[in-house]
């Protein structure tokens with residue numbers, strides 16, 4: 112894992128001291144809320160429905176046990192004993208007091224963490240593949256590249272006041288586990304003639320106008336990456352709409368001028384930027400890469416796993432994935448217990464996950480955009496022990512990628528922008544489909560719920576998506592089908608009029624009945640929907 | 655009826671104007687009638703409460719009930735965590751929101 116040098120640490124410590132002073136002045140009435148709001152937002156502090164909410168950055172979703180323990184401590188000390196892992200691989204605390212915030216940020220800084228650039232119209236936390244460094248299908252570990260971009264984008268003076276917020280994802284596999292093309296910039300590292308370079312996609316996103324990013328740079332060399340991304344940003348910063356916040360994201364610019372014209376402008380700008388010498392020497396990427404050296408795997412690790420316990424075998428089949436190193440596995444910890452709150456973990460659960468990671472996963476954890484946690488490097492011989500420890504902490508639900516593994520934003524239970532509650536809908540659907548045999552029979556089915564059109568719950572990318580809307584003060588839920596955030600990326604389509612809270616659960620159930628009736632061998636829900644179209648689903652749901 | 659609400663500057667807690675002070679309990683909220691704007695300006699000027707605003711509510715036997723569900727969620731707490739609401743001991747408290 113990357114670790115701060117003295118410059119990183121002094122930048123973060125300096126920011127905490129600066130914010131401490133700003134909070135003091137706000138509490139003393141020396142500055143108004145209008146003056147203070149942009150300052151607190153720059154430090155990830157929002158005002159939500161019930162209290163201040165702090166969003167903490169987890170760079171490319173990677174944590175060590177010391178950091179996870181600290182997140183648990185913070186939940187106990189400053190919040191109400193839990194945190195919420197988000198679709199941007201971050202964590203949010205819902206009950207923070209303004210007067211406590213500087214001390215909290217000091218605690219975070221003590222483990223090389225912060226909340227900088229988790230809000231505002233700047234480049235947000237860089238996200239990545241949760242299996243980075245462990246996936247058999249990656250061409251390289253994407254995290255050093257993500258770290259390089261993190262360093263470049265942190266406090267970038269030119270990009271601190273963009274037309275709108277800006278999200279970048281980096282992956283290095285054909286299988287897209289990070290919804291890469293639904294980001295403002297999505298980077299897929301790829302290999303050409305033995306050289307690693309970047310396919311750069313620009314102008315994707317969800318929200319009110321969902322779009323899939325077109326490819327702009329087919330192969331950007333490592334030594335040109337920062338100049339190229341800088342050029343992408345400069346064109347956006349110059350021409351992005353600042354007059355209309357609903358049209359201010361880069362996806363609107365790329366869509367309006369067209370991918371070809373945007374690419375032409377980027378190339379023109381790149382020719383200029385390249386001369387400025389902002390790209391670090393390749394030795395810098397190599398230096399960063401050393402922080403992400405593979406752990407010392409045992410060369411002769413046992414590859415056999417005793418599957419005689421049926422519950423353990425179920426968990427193995429559903430939540431454990433192949434690792435590139437023989438004798439090791441990737442463990443997915445579901446934060447989606449039936450009837451629970453998607454993405455929430457108690458402080459005690461965080462401590463358990465940290466402890467297990469320390470003992471059994473080379474001290475590493477990852478947060479996934481699907482609001483789960485990953486132990487990336489677990490020896491197969493330890494899987495049963497890990498499973499038992501997780502089960503003890505109620506963290507062993509074997510439902511990864513099944514219908515109850517629902518992405519849900521906080522919705523109207525917490526979020527001041529919400530139109531409707533998302534979490535109760537997730538809870539009701541998960542409860543309706545609680546039976547494991549039923550869930551496994553339905554197979555991979557990604558259900559995603561947002562409480563408003565901002566789409567933090569990625570409903571556009573759900574095989575089944577649910578969007579909460581406000582119908583004259585009453586919660587109503589729209590249903591979309593056919594979305595995907597994976598390599599078969601697609602935006603879901605609304606299938607008809609909305610439902611109330613119970614009606615939406617029934618509608619989802621009817622859709623799964625249609626799928627079971629019409630599916631062909633090996634087809635997922637999404638495949639069947641794509642093959643047969645919306646009509647049989649509509650007939651069953653509205654007929 | 656009209657209520658004046660905001661969030662406490664220090665704690666961020668939801669708070670309601672009672673006619674003379676602020677309370678975290680919506681039952682204590684006073685009908686500000688036509689005076690909301692002037693109270694709001696005075697209170698914001700005094701910076702006791704963050705971003706106060708006026709909402710519609712209905713007078714009921716149990717006290718004021720905000721007209722919009724969002725304000726009722728604010729008034730009680732998250733419907734999905736009854737233990738974290740202002741009425742953790744009342745299992746039916748969530749019905750008031752919906």
Ligand code: SF4
Nearest residue numbers: 520526529562563567
């Ligand atoms: S999608 Fe809307 S309701 Fe959900 S967290 Fe985002 S802004 Fe809030």
